[in-house]
Amino acid sequence: MxxxxxxxxxxxxxxxxxxxxxxxxxxxxxxxxxxxxxxxxxxxxxxxxxxxxxxxxxxxxxxxxxxxxxxxxxxxxxxxxxxxxxxxxxxxxxxxxxxxxxxxxxxxxxxxxxxxxxxxxxxxxxxxxxxxxxxxxxxxxxxxxxxxxxxxxxxxxxxxxxxxxxxxxxxxxxxxxxxxxxxxxxxxxxxxxxxxxxxxxxxxxxxxxxxxxxxxxxxxxxxxxxxxxxxxxxxxPLLEGLDGVEKMSKSKNNYIGISDAPETMFGKIMSISDTLMWRYYELLSFRSLDEIAALRAQTEAGRNPRDAKVLLGLEIVGRFHSAAAADGALAAFEARFRDGAMPDDMPEVLVAGAPVGILKLLREAGLVASGAEAQRNIEQGGVRIDGARVEDKSLQLSAGSYVLQVGKRKFTRVTLS
The missing domain is CATH 3.40.50.620 (HUPs)
Structure with a gap:
């Protein structure tokens, strides 16, 4: 040149x-x-x-x-x-x-x-x-x-x-x-x-x-x-949050905190849309643009976009925790979603009025009998959304589809509108 x-x-x-x-x-x-x-x-x-x-x-x-x-x-x-x-x-x-x-x-x-x-x-x-x-x-x-x-x-x-x-x-x-x-x-x-x-x-x-x-x-x-x-x-630019619309913000509950637990961080990354994933790659990944372009080309040619999302999750969790923690988060995610820990057949519930607080949503989904029971399960680490542990009892969920889990065996797919 x-x-x-x-x-x-x-x-x-x-x-x-x-x-x-x-x-x-x-x-x-x-x-x-x-x-x-x-x-x-x-x-x-x-x-x-x-x-x-x-x-x-x-x-x-x-x-x-x-x-x-x-x-x-x-x-x-x-x-x-x-x-x-x-x-x-x-x-x-x-x-x-x-x-x-x-x-x-x-x-x-x-x-x-x-x-x-x-x-x-x-x-x-x-x-x-x-x-x-x-x-x-x-x-x-x-x-x-x-x-x-x-x-x-x-x-x-x-x-x-x-x-x-x-x-x-x-x-x-x-x-x-x-x-x-x-x-x-x-x-x-x-x-x-x-x-x-x-x-x-x-x-x-x-x-x-x-x-x-x-x-x-x-x-x-x-x-x-x-x-x-x-x-x-x-x-x-300002990074969009998990919803892909609003900018990432704690007040909008669409954020990934860098102090989030490894499993929580990994689960949140896996929950983003396939389109938003490439935006996150551009602004958050340390991979070269050539690597990202090659990965995107493979995905567009038929490779499961989940593979690219896993690589992003491993990179981000590894950066803020460790490679071992990232591997552990992936193993936990796969055990829950791919190796049969999550049932293929689960109840489905429609809930209107988004945004809805997590305590109310757990009651509406029939996973708990009361708000007190919902709070207790969250405090004990027994509540998950799409595999990510819920730690915030004041969490508000926007419109979308979620898999709610209480304990090891209670699952419900909730569509919130």
Missing amino acids: SQSQVPESTGATAYAITSEVQADMRVAKRGCDELLVETEFARKLARSRATGVPLRIKLGLDPTAPDIHLGHTVVLNKMRQLQDLGHTVIFLIGDFTSMIGDPSGRNTTRPPLTREQIESNAKTYYAQASLVLDPERTEIRYNSEWSDPLGARGMIQLASRYTVARMMERDDFTKRFKGGVPISVHEFLYPLMQGYDSVALKSDLELGGTDQKFNLLVGRELQKEYGQEPQCILTM
């Missing part, structure tokens, strides 16, 4: 866009929603290849909750892929910005957290994120390092570098202003402070979800104001 010369943004040096750089670009763009600006990022990669100086790649996360699910790991996976290319990954914990509250994508502000909540959540969050990132090659920073010393004078000077007109270009601010919904001044400070993080860290690339695009662009503009080379930004 021929090499091209593309000048740096400064015009001082030209670096070759080699086949290796093009391969790095493919890794960066895999599954992403948007990469801005591609030509600039290619130059950065070329310079890094030529000089041996790794790029500084930043991901800022506010520890608003202590636990993360597979939806959160989409952007972490991208960080790991770039980390494996030899670049410096900065895991930025927004302990300062968490106390402001991020209004991104909301028509009401996110309530600020206390210092104690932030510290507690941050410890758990990073411990779980380290199951994806290589902790030995991850730089951990807290934005209070440079935000607290700013003080009132520094904050005002920072605010002078960005206009209200630019701030009002943000979609949710515009809608709230037109709708007469109050916007507090401190909400303008959030994207400003997040953008200042990029200045403090001299980041070359910042990652985030699609709902963070505006904030990432503020960082790019502030770097220009401070005389720095502007960062590129890479946004990752």
